[in-house]
Amino acid sequence: QGTYFTSLSRQEEFEGNTKSVIPLFSVTYFLTITFSIISCLRLSCIRNNVWLACCGVVSAGLAVLSSFGLMLFCGVPFVVTVANAPFLILGVGVDDMFIMIASWEQSSRKKEKPDVKSRLAETYGEAALSVTITTLTDVLSFFIGTWTAFPSVRSFCLYTGTAFVFCYIYIMTFFGAIIVLNHKREQGNRHWLTCMPVGVDKDQAEKSCLYNACCIGNCSRQSSQPESEHPMNIFFKKYYGPFFTNKWIKLLVVLLYGAYLGGSIYGCTRIREGIDLRNLASDDSYVIPYYDDDDKYFSAYGPRVMVVITESVEYWNETVRLGIENCTQDLEGISYVDKNLSESWLRAYTKLAKSGWINISNKTLFINNLPKLFKIVPSFEWDINKTQDEIEASRFFIQTVNVTSAVDEKNLLNQLRETAKQCSIPLMVYHPAFIYYDQYLVIVQNTIQNVVIAAGAMLVVSLLLIPNLLCCLWVTFAIASVIVGVAGFMTFWNVNLDSISMINLVICIGFSVDFSAHISYVFVTSGESSANQRAIEALYLLGYPIFQGAVSTILGVVVLAAAKTYIFRTFFKIMLLVILFGVLHGLVFIPVFLTFF
Structure with a gap:
C-alpha cells in the first residue's frame, strides 16, 4: 500500500481544517447560551433574565459578524488560525454581559429607588470602567500581536482585535438598551416569555412553588423590596471570603503559590521549539500515513x-x-x-x-x-x-x-x-x-518582544484608568505570573513554542489583566477598615462575575478539544491554562496577597 504527498497537500489541509470546525460553532453557541440562561435564571416569571442572557450571546455573535465582514471587505487574508476567533469572542462577550448584569442588580439593591436613567447611568459608571479596561487591554494585546513577522498571526490578531472593539460597542449600546427594555417589562409585571401582564395572586401560599414561579407576578411598581441577592454572591461574602482570609489558609496559599511558581519556572527551562509538520494536517488526513512512512523508513x-x-x-x-x-x-x-x-x-x-x-x-x-x-x-x-x-x-x-x-x-x-x-x-x-x-529563527525573539511590549502597554493603561500605584503593581505582577505559568505548563502538556502558541502567550496578557484588575481595583477603593474586610468585599462584588466569565470563556473554547486538528486543540489547551491560572490569581492569590499590604 502506497502513501503520497503533493505540493498542494498542505494548502488543501489548511482549507479543510477551517471547514472542519464550522459544525463546532453551533455546539459552542448552544453551550454558552445554556450556561448564560442558567446563570440568569430566577424563580420568578417576572424577574427571570433569560432574554438578557440570550441577547448577550447575540451581542457577541454580532461582534464576530461585524469584525469578519469589515476585515474581509478590507482584504485582510482569512487564514486557518482566524477560525479560533469566534470561540474566543463568544466567551469574552458573555463575560462583559455578566459584569453589566451584576452592576445593574447591585444598583437595584440600594435603599433609594432612582429612575431607570439614573440606574443605567450608575450601571455604566460601575461596569464601564471594568469593561473598558478589559477591552482596551485585550485589544492592545492583539494589535501589538500584529507587529509579528508571521502573516498568519497578524491576520488572527487583526480579526480578533477588531472583534473585541465591536464587542465593546455592542455591549455598551445594544445590550444596555436590552437591559432597559427588560427592566420596563419587569416594572410592567409582564411574563419573561410571553411579555403578557401577569396578575399578583393573593393566594400564593396555597399554590405550588412551580406554579408561583411560572405564573405569579411579584414585581409591582410599588414594591419597596430590593431584589434578592444571588446565592453565589452570598457564598463569596459569608463563606469563601472569610475562609481565604484565615491566617492558616493564607499560609497554605503562599505555599501553593511557591509550588506553582517553582513548577512554572522549571517548565520554562524545558520548553521546546518547533512544530511537527504532520500537525498541520487533520488527524484523519491522507498525509498522516505518508509522514508515518517517511519517519519509519527515511528518518x-x-x-x-x-x-x-x-x-x-x-x-x-x-x-x-x-x-x-x-x-x-x-x-x-x-x-x-x-x-x-x-x-x-x-x-x-x-x-x-x-x-x-x-x-x-x-x-x-x-x-x-x-x-x-x-x-x-x-x-x-x-x-x-x-x-x-x-x-x-x-x-x-x-x-x-x-x-531530527x-x-x-x-x-x-x-x-x-x-x-x-x-x-x-x-x-x-x-x-x-x-x-x-524560518519560524525557529525568530520565534523566541518575537515572543519575548511582543510579551514585553504588551505587558508595558498594559501597565500604562492600568495607570491611566486605575490611578492607584499599588493596584497597577499587582496587575503587573499577575500578568508576569500568569505568563510564566502558561509558558511553563505548556511543556507538561506537550505544547511546543511555535507561531500558534505565541498567539496565546500574547492573549495571556489581556486575560490576566481581566481577572486581576477588577479585584485589585475594588480592594484599593473599598471603604472597609481592615485589609481582610476589603478582600471579602472585593470577592463579594466580583467573585461571581469573574467565575461566570471564566466558565463562559472555557465553554467558548472547550469544543475545540474535540477538533481533529492540532492547531485548534493547541488553542484550547493554552486558553484553558490562561483562564484557569487567571482565575486562580484573581480569586485566590491576589485577594490573599493584597491582605499583606
Missing part, C-alpha cells in the same frame, strides 16, 4: 535542498564552473549534508565533456549540446531555465541527513544560508519546509 534523511543559481553566468567559462564546484563542495561540507547524494546537472555535463564525447568550451557549443545531456538524464531538463541563447538560471540538489529536531532544522538553515552568502556565485537555497524553519 535518516532530511529535506532535499534545492540550490539555485539565480543569475545568468558564463557556465562555459571553466573559471566560473570551478567557482560553482567550490560552492557546491562548501555546501556539501556542512555537517548536515551527505556529499554522496548530491545531484548536479553541471557536474554530469562537465564529466561528459571530459570524456571527450561533447565540447562545451564556448557559449554556442555549451548551449547547443545540452539536448545530448537531456537524452541521457531527461530530468536535468527541468533544472535549467534557458532561452534560445542564454541560461537565465539553473539548480542542483543536495541531500541533508540527521535533521527543531534545533537541527534551525542550525541547518543558518549554515546553508551563510555558506550560500559567502559564495562568489549568486546562490539561493530553498525547500518548501524552510518557511517553517
Whole structure:
C-alpha cells in the first residue's frame, strides 16, 4: 500500500481544517447560551433574565459578524488560525454581559429607588470602567500581536482585535438598551416569555412553588423590596471570603503559590521549539500515513535542498564552473549534508565533456549540446531555465541527513544560508519546509518582544484608568505570573513554542489583566477598615462575575478539544491554562496577597 504527498497537500489541509470546525460553532453557541440562561435564571416569571442572557450571546455573535465582514471587505487574508476567533469572542462577550448584569442588580439593591436613567447611568459608571479596561487591554494585546513577522498571526490578531472593539460597542449600546427594555417589562409585571401582564395572586401560599414561579407576578411598581441577592454572591461574602482570609489558609496559599511558581519556572527551562509538520494536517488526513512512512523508513534523511543559481553566468567559462564546484563542495561540507547524494546537472555535463564525447568550451557549443545531456538524464531538463541563447538560471540538489529536531532544522538553515552568502556565485537555497524553519529563527525573539511590549502597554493603561500605584503593581505582577505559568505548563502538556502558541502567550496578557484588575481595583477603593474586610468585599462584588466569565470563556473554547486538528486543540489547551491560572490569581492569590499590604 502506497502513501503520497503533493505540493498542494498542505494548502488543501489548511482549507479543510477551517471547514472542519464550522459544525463546532453551533455546539459552542448552544453551550454558552445554556450556561448564560442558567446563570440568569430566577424563580420568578417576572424577574427571570433569560432574554438578557440570550441577547448577550447575540451581542457577541454580532461582534464576530461585524469584525469578519469589515476585515474581509478590507482584504485582510482569512487564514486557518482566524477560525479560533469566534470561540474566543463568544466567551469574552458573555463575560462583559455578566459584569453589566451584576452592576445593574447591585444598583437595584440600594435603599433609594432612582429612575431607570439614573440606574443605567450608575450601571455604566460601575461596569464601564471594568469593561473598558478589559477591552482596551485585550485589544492592545492583539494589535501589538500584529507587529509579528508571521502573516498568519497578524491576520488572527487583526480579526480578533477588531472583534473585541465591536464587542465593546455592542455591549455598551445594544445590550444596555436590552437591559432597559427588560427592566420596563419587569416594572410592567409582564411574563419573561410571553411579555403578557401577569396578575399578583393573593393566594400564593396555597399554590405550588412551580406554579408561583411560572405564573405569579411579584414585581409591582410599588414594591419597596430590593431584589434578592444571588446565592453565589452570598457564598463569596459569608463563606469563601472569610475562609481565604484565615491566617492558616493564607499560609497554605503562599505555599501553593511557591509550588506553582517553582513548577512554572522549571517548565520554562524545558520548553521546546518547533512544530511537527504532520500537525498541520487533520488527524484523519491522507498525509498522516505518508509522514508515518517517511519517519519509519527515511528518518535518516532530511529535506532535499534545492540550490539555485539565480543569475545568468558564463557556465562555459571553466573559471566560473570551478567557482560553482567550490560552492557546491562548501555546501556539501556542512555537517548536515551527505556529499554522496548530491545531484548536479553541471557536474554530469562537465564529466561528459571530459570524456571527450561533447565540447562545451564556448557559449554556442555549451548551449547547443545540452539536448545530448537531456537524452541521457531527461530530468536535468527541468533544472535549467534557458532561452534560445542564454541560461537565465539553473539548480542542483543536495541531500541533508540527521535533521531530527527543531534545533537541527534551525542550525541547518543558518549554515546553508551563510555558506550560500559567502559564495562568489549568486546562490539561493530553498525547500518548501524552510518557511517553517524560518519560524525557529525568530520565534523566541518575537515572543519575548511582543510579551514585553504588551505587558508595558498594559501597565500604562492600568495607570491611566486605575490611578492607584499599588493596584497597577499587582496587575503587573499577575500578568508576569500568569505568563510564566502558561509558558511553563505548556511543556507538561506537550505544547511546543511555535507561531500558534505565541498567539496565546500574547492573549495571556489581556486575560490576566481581566481577572486581576477588577479585584485589585475594588480592594484599593473599598471603604472597609481592615485589609481582610476589603478582600471579602472585593470577592463579594466580583467573585461571581469573574467565575461566570471564566466558565463562559472555557465553554467558548472547550469544543475545540474535540477538533481533529492540532492547531485548534493547541488553542484550547493554552486558553484553558490562561483562564484557569487567571482565575486562580484573581480569586485566590491576589485577594490573599493584597491582605499583606
